[in-house]
Amino acid sequence: NYFFQYLSFIVWTVALAFCSSVIIKKLCYAAAGSGIPDLKSIFSGFWNSSVVQPRVLIWKVLGLLFSYGSGLSIGKEGPYIHISAILANTLLNIKPFKNIATNETQRSQMLASCCALGVAATFGSPIGGVLFSIEVTGTYYLIQNYWRAFFTATVGAVGIKILLSTPSNDLLESYRTSFESLNLATVQLLAFIITGILCGLLASLFIYMYSKIYTWKKHNQDFIKKITPYGEVIIVAAVTAVITFPLKFLRLDHASAVHTMFTAHDGVNTEELKVWTDSMPFNNSILLACFLYILVKLVLTAVSVTLPVPYGIYIPLFAIGAAVGRFVGESMKLIFPHMKDIYPTGYAVVGAAALCGGATRTVSSAVIILELTNDMTFLVPVLLGVVLSCGIGNLLNHSIYDCFLRNKGLPYLPFVKIKSDSLVAKDVMKREFRYVTRKTTLLRIQSVLDNVLDYAIPIVESDDNLFLIGTISRTTLEEVISYHERLHSYSLKSPIEGEEDGSGNTIITINSQNHNYYDNNDNDNSLLLQEESSQIEMNLIPKSESIDQLDSNQQTQSQLQNGSTDHQDINNNNNSGDIRSSLSLNNEIIIDIVHMELQNPWVVIDTSPIHIVESMPVRKIIFMFMMLGGNVLFVTNKGQLVGIINKTDIVQKGYLHHK
């Protein structure tokens, strides 16, 4: 019977973990892992829509159900935050919210607020939620966003409170503690300091183990894959099941383990404590049980978070930390048997916060645990433990999220370190770049649009001097093209005559009286177009003008006559018309973008892009990207555009290496 139970436990664990892995590998790889590193990358300015698509939500939820349910030593906080972000992004694509977030900054802010909500809802800790999401995702934080994030988190917390309003239904009840007052002016202060330092060291060890396992797997990928594509998941799940089944407390879910550590002591919840001690040989066997729990869980968690399944790391670390704290607390009780107010349960709270704080490098872990336990008595020890643990951790290695981020190869600015301090803009800039000249043709604009992915496209004075005038957005350039195409296809229907305006510019006047292109019903519409076409007059300067401004009048005049003849030819030929040929004609016309801006409010040129000099160190460039946002910096030499530095390039190219 025991054997049968054992076997079925293993089978279930393996089967569920396998399902989760299949979902990730076959259906949606973006749903793998914690999700926090991906969001961190997004918040640092590298938008990646594939991470926040609705389909990721579905597979993440399903995958998490299987992986969390399987009994692997993983948590769910990271995925919850990811799910919140996807929900927010999905909402932002729906009608009433679509206008809110047209720019990426606002969209990111909205996602960030919802991440706070994710934590707030997981732990019922709105304040900790906001602080955690700030610390975990950002480099700096605008105070003006504080209120928004807190508002979102409060709404979430109110929602949770109402949903869980009957105490029997309170999922978070198991974390509640109620301590008597605590006197810090004793040897206990030292014990709390030791707990903090110990947790910091263990957190660093955990991160070190994870990194080693990850690297080992990477180097032996072929060997692992040879056995079976899902070999690693099956093996890890099987080992987890084999190890955790015999000792009952090892296969407790994390919330139960934490509940025991936080609340069960002499006389209270002794039943729960028995689960831990009964299988142990000694009298004070809680010490041994805690030790075993820490050892086994730390290794299993480090292995599990290298698997291709959705996972979180917060709650397992929480449970391990509670065991660490309990271990210190029980030791204190043994060493000072006659001291009055030693609460090993209180040490468990400190340890849980400190280990999480140490691994995630967030001070807000302290706030989360205070909100979660609904008890302020251990405020100072908890904060002390977390601050020390974070500090020790920072001396030794990077946070676990930063390791995830590096291993996933996600772009993240603050995380890169420059290979050499002497590296300057000149060394990293793209010397070959596309630009639009002030006076250009539709054909050239189209060619630039086809070849450039950047959002902001530089406008220079001329091909010869390359003086940077400003930048224009892709969208505006696309609108410029469609505007001219529309204008031209309209002009096909109407007689065109060349004339000279007062300023000496030769212009094409489109006779806007003959609006036979439109039905008579469309009067408003055509009036609008009349205005548009008279507005555009100034902007349609024939190409010849730029070649020879002084002597171009007759030439232009004749060219225009040719033009209008062509037009009318086409006009006669078509109604279904060969638009291509008319377009190619249109492409010959020179457009002065600066003129267009003066006369069309929808043509917006940013005339003050940030120039940097060739000698600017890359360190400073990264700082500017971080603080000012934006994706592109323009390198100029005496006003002349000599290179472009793209944020993505700077991260992806070999100029930099991860710390």
Added chain:
Amino acid sequence: NYFFQYLSFIVWTVALAFCSSVIIKKLCYAAAGSGIPDLKSIFSGFWNSSVVQPRVLIWKVLGLLFSYGSGLSIGKEGPYIHISAILANTLLNIKPFKNIATNETQRSQMLASCCALGVAATFGSPIGGVLFSIEVTGTYYLIQNYWRAFFTATVGAVGIKILLSTPSNDLLESYRTSFESLNLATVQLLAFIITGILCGLLASLFIYMYSKIYTWKKHNQDFIKKITPYGEVIIVAAVTAVITFPLKFLRLDHASAVHTMFTAHDGVNTEELKVWTDSMPFNNSILLACFLYILVKLVLTAVSVTLPVPYGIYIPLFAIGAAVGRFVGESMKLIFPHMKDIYPTGYAVVGAAALCGGATRTVSSAVIILELTNDMTFLVPVLLGVVLSCGIGNLLNHSIYDCFLRNKGLPYLPFVKIKSDSLVAKDVMKREFRYVTRKTTLLRIQSVLDNVLDYAIPIVESDDNLFLIGTISRTTLEEVISYHERLHSYSLKSPIEGEEDGSGNTIITINSQNHNYYDNNDNDNSLLLQEESSQIEMNLIPKSESIDQLDSNQQTQSQLQNGSTDHQDINNNNNSGDIRSSLSLNNEIIIDIVHMELQNPWVVIDTSPIHIVESMPVRKIIFMFMMLGGNVLFVTNKGQLVGIINKTDIVQKGYLHHK
């Protein structure tokens, strides 16, 4: 007897307030007010050492003792934060810490951390302290400083805990609450929302009143001063005493008032409650008492914070907010007499947090109150109240600290609003500016140093083209001068001969063999100087070279001969020597700063200052100042320096007006 008490109460109040006012007006005006606005200005990049000098500390403490003790309706949190900052700054000037904070950024960070400590110590709320100081002083916050601030605050909290370790000694005990669990899914949720909105409105009203009183006083300054220089203080103190004496609960200190509001209800602390109700006519007179308290205190506080005394506003608002909350709670009890878990004391907690949050516009007020009451039960209602109150407040006017800031005329970037959106760099830049040319004389450097206050001084290619090469710090320029003076006073002792080096530059070789200037004991020293003098060879390029490079050899040669003759003349004349004349000679020598940088590691040129174009909108310039720090931006046109924009100028000049 009653009359005598009344009179002595008035006399005491007036006398103490008068003393405080004398301290401020006669001895140290920088100690006036809250201190938070001054720090806010410092943290936004406008260093003002007069605010953080040790003498301010002494007068602030003394002044606060008198003003707080007098019974004026003021608090002490702001001054505590200010005192912490001064302590930090004083420590930073002492030996072991002097090196830590050589640059202003680090110094500001250190001060900011200590501000967190100030709040942490006042309220025993380390987490709230950190968050409050972040919100109140910053525009944005670097996450990397989170840990430092929390570490400082934790140390402070541990200190406070140990100092107050015996419960009878616990100054914060009076704020402790212990509520039963709360069900939010009832009409109470609505009541909490109403409390939040009401507090937001009252907070805005308070700020409005303060502004009106301040403006009125400003316009009638002459009239007020005519009566007596301390007239306003005496009148306000007298009125405060006259109003608050008859109703005993009005002259309670704020902590006692809060204690009653937070804890006294049916059966508990009824004695304290009687102080409030006994002087009232009706049965449910607590409602009337609260109403009176709110009315009187709100007006008195708004008047008191216009006085020239040290004051805080947090604790009075805390007490008023508690009364507002209590008022709502007691009303709820009247309206729903049969509902079970209505705690008017809980409403008082929500109200206190919400009113403070509304006036200071900080969400962290919620955290402070949760830590202060040591009770998490009302977490969600408190947060809800604060978030709503802040939101309502932000819709109506600016935070009270921003009003202080504006009235004090302190420079603060994020607070200014540009008069016109079309204002660009060209309109605000200084067209007349001092600069150093690449090849310059000591005389010119000295003249620039005498006339410019900026830290970073631009270096341009030449007077003709003004091409911006980089910037150099004042300190470095001063060192360059003293270096050359030292070199010259040394060269006075040694024969000088002109010769031509390989690169065609005419240089002065200082014969470093003859070091008769030094004792024989100083061998090491003189060797050092030998190296220095041979290093400097390249940098001493005679002036003539810059005038005519091609045809200058003979001219230079002759000039050099003249020069060396002069040198030897002086050399012959002196030992106590007329240094002035030798300096004036030295001033003629042309120094190539770029050359100097290449050869002397201590000459640092920032070759990548941030260029901006003339068409950059002022809005964007302010954003750059805010995010990138620094004090100066250089406006260039095709590489040519055309203007300088100074952060201080932009705030002080009329281009901008406060919102």
